[in-house]
Amino acid sequence: MFRYRRLQCLLMTLDTYKQALDYLYSYADYSVERSYRYSPELFELQRVRDLLARLGDPQEQYKSFHIAGTKGKGSVSALISSALRAAGYSVGLYTSPHLHRFNERMQVNGEEISDDGFVDLINRVRPALESIDGLTVYEIATAAGLLHFADRGVEYAAIEVGLGGRLDATNVITPLVAVITTLSYDHMHLLGDSLSDIAREKAGIIKEGVPVVLAPQQYEAVRVIERIAEERKAPLVRVGEDWLFSTGSHSLERQTLYIWPSEEQPLMDAYVETAGGEEWAPPRYEIPLLGYHQVINAAVAYAALQSGKTNGILLSEEHIKQGFKQVDWPGRFQIISRRPLLIVDSAHNRDSALKLRLALEDYFPGQPVTMIFGASADKDIAGMLAELLPRVSRIVVTQADHPRAEEPELIAELAHSHGFRVQVIRSMDEALSWAIKQARPGEVILAAGSLFIAAEAIEAWDRIGVDVISGSKVGA
16 A cells, blocks of 8 residues: 555655655554564665665765663753754754654754755655665655755754664764663663663664763663773763763743763862852753753753864853753643643653653642543553652543554553543543643643653644633633
8 A cells, every 4th residue: 555655656746745744654654553573674774874875975964963862862952952053053953753743853953844845855855765675754754854954054963863773764874972861661572671672772873983972871771881882982971970960940931950070079069068159160051941850861961062072063151051041842841831730741651750750749749730641552551650640630541643542441441540530531622621621729730641642732722722611811
């Protein structure tokens, strides 16, 4: 069927955004599959190399940061991109999956590719595709994104790994700096059921002699990454050891943090002991991303930028401060309304669910929470609920419009086992409307469980963000 649709597309010029997207999706799309094998047979990097060679190897026309990890890699990519833009560079940002529209995956200087630009890009890529067997949607999109950055003349690009690292389509680049963010258990059926296995896959992005920035990790993961970095003579920079950080203040709009090199720790000790009375003070940064996990992500992005500076990037502390302050990365503990108090979050494994619960405790202590929850069938739903439900007063189970979305009734059974009375409402519009009507004064409405749920909640709020009683707008 896919081949038939593709042949149909080949017989016509792709004139519209829908035609271009249909053509792209006529190839194999493993992101919608509930199960498949993560193996070199399915994910063959040589296919991507061959495709890029036919396109003139655009990835060699600019320098890149390559970011892998279980959680935080999108935030780190956005922070790096924003800081480089603040320094006056032209910067590409490649991420996946998208929140609302496919165009979001390919951004230049904070602007996603236009519909017309996407059509032109797919038309340019299309002649090179038919001679390469087995290409996937993600592989084509990655090559197209790298080509788009070259077309736009970017100087640097932040490239987020999609899945794993070793076999990911982005792993054809040789970056200026490689980054590995926080690792935890996710995609175990593909990457392995131990942190060592997962770390080994993520460490596949480490290249000979290329510096690697590592977020704080459990020892089991650190040991694997240290060994691989040593084998490949890749200098290893450890956040939490080489670069230190701490939290500052936070509000519902933003939070502050401090970052300093380990050799300045005696100065930091004196600063703390004198309650800021010393002349020296650690650099202070401000980010609009909320939650302690984003403090870690900012420190990782900072360390990556510092590694970039040692490799020729001209970047001041003011550039980093400005870039961090202006970063935009929606769908991550994002407060989209104050009245009612509505938060969306893309947590989709047990560790990120724990971080979400801690953020709720930190920002909304003691306030009741109604959670609108849905998740993909291949996730640790029981583990996520085990972390979140102790902080929840009520739960509404819904289902994202995505092929991997789990049936709400199955999720409801898991919630019932925790003693919760569960409301099952498949439509996000109806689920959000119900939660708004039921909300008590000071209650938090949280939509979480997957990026798809976060996106649908944002879109539903845009549609139905009116007072269900008076009909007037109730948004922030």
